[in-house]
Amino acid sequence: MKRCSWASTGEMIAYHDTEWGVPVHDDRTFFEFLTLEGAQAGLSWQTVLRKRERYREVFAGFDPAGVARFTPARVEKILVDPGIIRNRAKVASMVENARAFLQVAHEFGSFDTYVWRFVGGTPIRRQWREPAQVPAVTAESEALSKDLRKRGFRFVGPTIMYAFMQATGLVNDHLVECFRH
Numbered sequence: 001m002k003r004c005s006w007a008s009t010g011e012m013i014a015y016h017d018t019e020w021g022v023p024v025h026d027d028r029t030f031f032e033f034l035t036l037e038g039a040q041a042g043l044s045w046q047t048v049l050r051k052r053e054r055y056r057e058v059f060a061g062f063d064p065a066g067v068a069r070f071t072p073a074r075v076e077k078i079l080v081d082p083g084i085i086r087n088r089a090k091v092a093s094m095v096e097n098a099r100a101f102l103q104v105a106h107e108f109g110s111f112d113t114y115v116w117r118f119v120g121g122t123p124i125r126r127q128w129r130e131p132a133q134v135p136a137v138t139a140e141s142e143a144l145s146k147d148l149r150k151r152g153f154r155f156v157g158p159t160i161m162y163a164f165m166q167a168t169g170l171v172n173d174h175l176v177e178c179f180r181h
Contacts, residue, residue, distance in 0.1 A: 002177045005131055011049055021180060023123055023169030027111045030168060031101055032062035035094050037164045038155030039085050045163075047085075054083030059094060064105075067098035093154035100152040115170065118144045125172045134173050137162055 007016035024030055036055065040048045048055075058078055060066030070078075075095060079086050101111060108114040116122075118140050128134050141162035148156040156164075165171045174181040 002179060004175050004178045004180070009046065012046055015049055017180070020167055021169050021172050021174055025112050027064070027101075027105055028062050030111050030115060031064045031067075031098070032056075033164055033167050034097060034101070034153075034156070035059060035062060035067075037160050037167065038093060038097070039087075039090050040163070041090070041155055041157075041160055043085065051084055054081070058084055064098040064101045067095055068102055070095045070098075090155060097153050097155070100148075104151060115144070115168075118147075119165070119170045123169055123172050128173060128175050129177070131175070135162070138165075138171075140171070141165055 004016060007013045007020075024033070036048050036052065039051075039055070056062060058081055075091055078084065078091055079088060084091075104114050105111045124140065126134070137158040141164075142158040144165070145156050145158040145161040148161070162171070166173045172181065
């Protein structure tokens with residue numbers, strides 16, 4: 001069984017084989033990936049995956065309504081938790097993003113309805129043969145990033161948004177030889 005070459009450790013293989021690139025239609029899952037991708041900025045995805053369960057505990061099971069109610073005192077408490085990435089700007093952005101996420105979901109009926117518009121409602125299926133062919137940014141991720149920033153989101157640059165799009169199945173970037181392609 002062939003898989004994408006970046007999936008080389010046990011936890012990365014499990015993530016690749018069961019989650020990465022699977023189309024998401026659940027708002028809480030979208031919020032989870034938005035939160036984790038923002039936390040990952042400048043770090044490896046493996047680092048974030050290892051901390052994922054603690055993020056679930058600390059960030060109200062990735063319930064955007066719960067996170068949106070976090071107070072500055074709660075943010076301060078979170079910032080001393082060694083189980084997460086303790087970056088003040090990233091943690092504060094998660095609370096702000098939760099509030100913006102709820103506004104988008106209200107405006108469009110769901111975040112799912114909003115985000116799938118950026119790929120025409122169906123996953124973009126690429127035909128990459130080599131990892132070097134996979135871009136870090138696309139026109140779609142730039143458009144999503146620009147619109148999210150306009151709506152008050154932070155840590156949603158075009159590279160982060162492309163990783164988000166790959167993770168949530170908006171884009172299928174499994175290599176053609178990969179069994180998940």
